Amino acid sequence: MYILIINAGSSSLKYQLFDMPAIEPLCTGLIERIGTDQSFIRHTVLNRPDNPVIERHEPIATHAQGFAQLVALLSDAEVGVIKHPDEIRAIGHRVVHGGENFTRATQITPAVKEKIRSYFPLAPLHTINYVCIEIAEQTFPKAKQIAVFDTAFHQSLPEYAFRYAIPEALYRQEGIRVYGFHGTSHKYVSEKAASWLGNPNAKLISIHLGNGCSITAVQNGKSLDTSMGFSPLAGLVMGTRSGDIDPAVIFYLIEHGYTPEQVNTLLNKQSGMAGFTGFSDMRDVRKLREEGDPTAELATELYAYRVKKYIGSYTAVLNGLDALIFTAGVGENDSDVRARICQHLDYLGIHLDFDKNAAFLPGIREINSTESPVKILVIPTNEELEIAQQSYTLLQAE
Incomplete structure (x- = not known):
């Protein structure tokens, strides 16, 4: 089952393609310093003995341009790993803010997108996650789009840790509380650490x-x-x-x-x-x-x-x-x-x-x-693998 993972940051775009349930990606990619004159893309193929790497330094003004580059590389005649976009079963997206509504991987629907949009004011640097969802829907129309939320791991915070000392109504009616972020990364590395320590x-x-x-x-x-x-x-x-x-x-x-x-x-x-x-x-x-x-x-x-x-x-x-x-x-x-x-x-x-x-x-x-x-x-973080595993688990439960 081919699952493409998109991890968009404020100035970067990381991606990995998995053939789940295998945990080793078929290829990985990184686009950094988007929007600057120092932007570059590195694409590495991992399912071939020679592990070819393409690295290009060129202006990449927007995440949309970066996304177009990664799609081209995935199906490139020399370094591609797929023949057609329809081969990809699902796209797993890192989404920064899920509020109290999303505590696990969730298939993206119009209602889910509307809820994600409602959290834009709380994470203004990360509206780009939503942009990538919309690009992915157009580019991979047959793939299921899945959101994995950075806030989900922190839903275990006790109330005395996530509440602010402000009037009760501001939490009950406005949802003002600690949500926490980078949860996908913290979850992944803490599980690795616990295993390392036994x-x-x-x-x-x-x-x-x-x-x-x-x-x-x-x-x-x-x-x-x-x-x-x-x-x-x-x-x-x-x-x-x-x-x-x-x-x-x-x-x-x-x-x-x-x-x-x-x-x-x-x-x-x-x-x-x-x-x-x-x-x-x-x-x-x-x-x-x-x-x-x-x-x-x-x-x-x-x-x-x-x-x-x-x-x-x-x-x-x-x-x-x-x-x-x-x-x-x-x-x-x-x-x-x-x-x-x-x-x-x-x-x-x-x-x-x-x-x-x-x-x-x-x-x-x-x-x-x-x-x-x-x-x-x-511990090197691997948010993409964590997103892939959560996405695969969701698809298997269908």
């Missing part, structure tokens, strides 16, 4: 560091607390988002001439690492640091400090800690950021091995010292 009841802190960043406390395979809240704006410092900020700052800005729309744009698209350094990508920020830029150094320290505070907080929530998990683009690849975060956490039993941390090895790896009571794990 402990399904493990106390885990999962740290997803990419352009968007979040941290989640997990025990017994369930999310107990998470840093993103009503929207993906809260919590850690991110590529373009401010993370936690005193709400009074918003009132102050509006009183001094900013419109609500301008404040929204400021905090979601012009803050975070971009607000400090002009660059949202930590690879660019790291280059600035290595060149001695003091602002980039300060921005990175602030970035790591915010993560460190949450680690302390969530260790208290869990009443102990078995393992710390680093995942996603920055978490998996930036050894300097990991080192900054783990520094001075020995009181929690977190001891980093700097040589292990600096060595890049594929797959799951431990980077803690041998005497560290807490494991420090780098």
Whole structure:
């Protein structure tokens, strides 16, 4: 059963094609820095002995253009893995916001699309998920479209963790509460960590560091607390988002001439690492640091400090800690950021091995010292495989 997975981020488009129930993809692809002059596409075929790779650096202005590229590559005469779009049985989509309505993989219908649209104001950087659904419906008219929601994993939060201290009516009537995001990634890596540790009841802190960043406390395979809240704006410092900020700052800005729309744009698209350094990508920020830029150094320290505070907080929530998990683009690849975060956490039993941390090895790896009571794990996330497995389970239940 061919299932194509689409994982659209604010400036990226990742895809994998699976022949389920096999967990190894037939091909994978990544389109990054969409909307910039540095955009590129990498397509890798995995079901052939030579594993051909196509990499092109060319302007890709929109996700729609990126989607057209991936469709062409899937059926390309030389590196394609399908002959016709109708061979694909289902398209699994990562959808950021499912509110309290969606707690599991769901087949997309007009009613489901309408509900997804209603959550646009809560995740303004991720309306692109919906755009990709509509493109997929037109491109693969015979395939079933399935949504897997980032918020679903966090529906296990206890009420005292997901409620805000505001009037009851705002939750009951307006749905204002903590929803949490990156749930597909946190679910995948926490399950991998529990298996690695041989402990399904493990106390885990999962740290997803990419352009968007979040941290989640997990025990017994369930999310107990998470840093993103009503929207993906809260919590850690991110590529373009401010993370936690005193709400009074918003009132102050509006009183001094900013419109609500301008404040929204400021905090979601012009803050975070971009607000400090002009660059949202930590690879660019790291280059600035290595060149001695003091602002980039300060921005990175602030970035790591915010993560460190949450680690302390969530260790208290869990009443102990078995393992710390680093995942996603920055978490998996930036050894300097990991080192900054783990520094001075020995009181929690977190001891980093700097040589292990600096060595890049594929797959799951431990980077803690041998005497560290807490494991420090780098686990490559695979949201696409998680989405594929949930989509396949849904189709099998029909």
